[in-house]
Amino acid sequence: MKITGIETLHGDGGYRVCSYVKMTTDEGIVGWSEYYEGLTGVSVTPVIRDFAKVAVGMDPRQVGRLSESLLATTRLSWGGLAHQAVAAIENACLDIHAKSLGVPVYALFGGPFRERVPVYWTHCGSYRVRHAAFYEQELGFEPVRTLDDFTRLGREAVAQGFRAVKTNPVFFDRDRPYMFNGGFRIEPGFLDRSISDHQIGAIVEQLDALREGIGPHTGLMLDVSFSQRTEGYLRLARRLEPLHLYWLELDMRDPEGLALIRQSTRTPIASLEGLHGIHDFRPYLVQRAVDTAIVDPMWNGVWQSVRVATLADAFEIHVAPHNPVGDLANLMSAHFCAAIPNFRIMELRPDEAPWTRDFLTHPSSIENGEILVPQRPGWGSDIDEAALKAHPPRKAR
Template identity: 40%
Template sequence: MTKNAKVRSVEILACDAGWRNYHFVKLTTEDGVVGWSEFDEGFGSPGLGAAIQRLATRVVGQNALAHERIFAELFAATRPATGGVVAQALGAIENALLDAKAKLLGVPCYELLGGKIRDRIRVYWSHCATWRINHPTWYKPEITDLDGVKAIGREVREKKFTALKTNIFTYDDGKPTGWRPGFGAPFLPEINVDRKVLRDLRMHLEAIRDGAGPDVDILLDLNFNAKTEGYLKILRAIADLDMFWIEIDSFSPEALGYIRRQSPHPISSCETLLGLREFLPYFREQAMDVAIIDTPWNGVWQSMKIAASAEAHEVNVAPHNFYGHLSTMMNAHFSAAVPNLRIMETDIDRLAWDHELFTYVPEIVDGYLVIPDRPGWGTEPNEEGLRAHPPKSQGGLLNYGRKT
């Protein structure tokens, strides 16, 4: 084992990721072992990098092996402002410490989590049709009509994926447009769901099913795009369709539990929650069938605690993963070790330069991600690649749909 595991430095790196930026923590020990993690500022978390840098002053000089102690100290120091960006900063630091610790010990990160239960992880093709409709500059071929939606359904099947997830779209003159009022695009703060939204969503789902065929599982993500009334309208409108799950975000565990008890489809939720304390009311309410955990936000070690509580409440878990390849591998190690796994999210449509940014890209065979046995997360950012694609000043959901 490397003798000196004290943390020498904590740095923030970023690069251009098309419509957003990728962000990374680089934690280096005195003996030069580097632990990496990926975080995200564009998913409603401005200033996260600054929070990490401020907290890093308490990490430098500490033993990188003692990630639980460091997390507890940082939590104590930030207790008056628990949650939000501060919690995500703690998660990003924890994940970099886990990578460093695994490399110091010469083992994959899953060994720190109790060892792997499975060698490969079933994944679903997330943002299927979504990226090619909403971000055609970066994800090709652009989808401009229902035929394109059917075509990507066929592509999923032909590439041997067993599941896909899509989002809400409305159609004007046959052309799809993302409908995301919960994120201000379009800006409809009342987030009511009208008949056109219901008709167009059903038409979209029928088209993607037509392409994918009967054996591909279809997941639908509704995000924060309705209130309880609207979610129930949507569930009634698609009650007869074959759906793997409906993903719903709600600030109220009671409201979500009410929805679940009336839903003809399984309900998944909780991807925006931070810490076990925020999950517990949803577990007690039996508000969802699958708890989605964002491990970059929470930290993989803390996420294992959340998953253990989910298990005690007879709930399976799934990681939230729509970031870069390092995040995918962080989630893969979590998925390999957690007993109560349902399925793993990943994006298959990638930027043209994604492969340049990391030392290894995830290996996916017939719709399953193969778990590597390399030390740490099994991949890390390629700093030369990051420098070749400098970050933009703005990006992510904070600018999505913004009028300029």
């Protein structure tokens, strides 16, 4: 079997663009994958197209060989968009390989370890603040204007069966609430990465409001991304100890610094979503720098992500996927979670634009806070190109 073509397709995701790779073969099997487009403000699509020129003519069933061969060409520009482009191609190859055998993707890795995967509501409330016009004017959701609205959303999450919720800092000291800068968007003060005691106090109030809504038995998480340096993370983690978080999620490029934070607080630490490949993960795992290692199957590729999870398992560390995008990505993450023994919990955004589910021939199924792992061959769904064309992309906001 040979790859005959690789193209990228896009659709309207509301405040973002939904992006997919379509891979065709000389035997008529089509493979799909979802990828992030423009998350950092820079497009990965041209990089995918460049790697596609190399991948065409290769056998998509030799997933590891193809992935490693493409990554070998990036040794002077490791990680970043290059790795993400290879991952998008790798994931489409996995879909084809599994379809050629008539099995789900997880079966390629000896799974499933589980048929149902517990999920948590990610960016709960915070994205409704960040993209208020979309959620309020287009989807008709109630606005998030006060701490009481976080309590309301917490009750909504529990009613939907979620095992945990994760939010980002939201502050209310201006005319309108705003989401705290994660440390990677050009805004005033974003290079300082320094948090005040007043802001930490406001975060505690926000989490208290959310806890009131979810109750004592639902997990509570906070994600502050790359927003702080070691000192700021330490002050925040220690201040949050009485809240008994499921985890505090943070990112930094210093294994020793991250290990120091974990060793200096009772708050569980989750991190590493921005890393690419086992070589990037290794120093953090050796340092036992995290309680939960977050791996992105769309940025690493599911085959490469399973390798990272295996390495983490050798250090007795749980793994959770980074998965803040669309429904095909949900299915891809579910297969990853089903394929590894040291899985913790899966990220899911339940308030995406509802029409994006129509892009899939078989959308995901969520029951009682769990996603059902598809049993159909491949990822368990193809992309409905007619539905995608009916929603052409607009400029992401």
